[in-house]
Amino acid sequence: MAEMIQPPLVDSTACFCRVDAGLKTVAGAKKYVPGTKLCLQPDIKLSIHPTRQKPSRSDRNRSQSSLLPGLPDDLAIACLIRVPRVDHRNLRLVCKRWHRLLAGNFFYSLRKSLGTIEEWIYVVKRDRDRKVTFHAFDPIYQLWQPLPPIPKEYSEALGFGSAVLSGCHLYLFGGKHPLKGPMRRVIFYNARTNKWHRAPDMLRRRHFFGSCVINNCLYVAGGENEGAHQSLRSSEVYDPKKNRWSFISAMSTAMVPFIGVVYEGKWYLKGLGSHRQVLSEVYDPGSDSWGPVYDGMVSGWRNPSASLDGKLYALDCKDGCKIRVYDEDTGSWSKHIDSKAHLGNSKALEAAALLPLNGKLCIIRNNMSISLINVSGPEDAGPRAEHLWETITGKGQFKTMMSNIWSSIAGRNRLKGHILHCQVLQA
Structure with missing residues (x-):
């Protein structure tokens, strides 16, 4: 009978299969065992450790829980961007995905494009004990918010x-x-x-x-x-x-x-x-x-002042109940709006800031009272001028612990602190 062809024998002393498992890979074995050869056995792998394939981005997205159960994320985001800003602090506590969503620019860019972005008033104030404190006012719900x-x-x-x-x-x-x-x-x-x-x-x-x-x-x-x-x-x-x-x-x-x-x-x-x-x-x-x-702008310029819609406004009295506007053509300041209901000249009632807020001018006083003026009304409103003014604080909105905080902030027992800075922030 013809001689049967035998497969070549494997030299066990030179086979990577016999290399100690601590060397991990063929490359590691070859480094320590010179002259070795790759074993011809077909079931030999180059690494004794099984490789794990990283899940694709789509697989990871499928494994994540949805923002709102039963809804795709785009619809969930469409719902969340319509939630009032006063509730955003609680939304961040729901889960990590909600927290990341509300902390990013994408969420607020959508709110801005939709027109749901809100402006709040932020006040930096020196209190009666000379400490600097920080407060935020929501003009929609007329509530002071914790910061x-x-x-x-x-x-x-x-x-x-x-x-x-x-x-x-x-x-x-x-x-x-x-x-x-x-x-x-x-x-x-x-x-x-x-x-x-x-x-x-x-x-x-x-x-x-x-x-x-x-x-x-x-x-x-x-x-x-x-x-x-x-x-x-x-x-x-x-x-x-x-x-x-x-x-x-x-x-x-x-x-x-x-x-x-x-x-x-x-x-x-x-x-x-x-x-x-x-x-x-x-x-x-x-x-x-x-x-x-x-020029005349500087000579009649008083603090506080603000620009809105290309016009420059300044307060003309201590409590801020009279506003003037700068006329660039004549180079002078002219009377614009008078509330006809002046509050007084005390330190507590003194106007500390004049800011643009939601298309109107906002006056913040040292006692934390806030007024809005619609300067887009007629130049000389006459006896109807008081209808252009609106007070957005002191309407019985503080019925919980905030009422006690308000008493401290407002300084009902003769205010000794004063406002340092006021700004408007969007979110």
């Missing part, structure tokens, strides 16, 4: 600035710490996550300075520094996209601003110079240049 306390470095600070970037980030910057002196520190509160965060420090230490926001960039100028308490000329800008501060052109003269406003794309400042004289300057970000201002 995380201001970080410790600003709980007793003086002369710090406040501004809003990206519509939802409230920045506090600079100021003077009672022990550490002037600061460069910058922090911000995110209205979407209800948390405080750090931001890059300013380039100069300063307090009692001017600040504004143009094209979503934060500008600061002037103020004082530690030492001889000399006024500063330096100016700088923070760009959130680059996440850094940069110096810009210095002011023409050193100044400690006490009033400022952005009007027609330029930043107007009015303050005291090194010799306590009143100075006025304007900054043009397009040309990065400062210049003096001598």
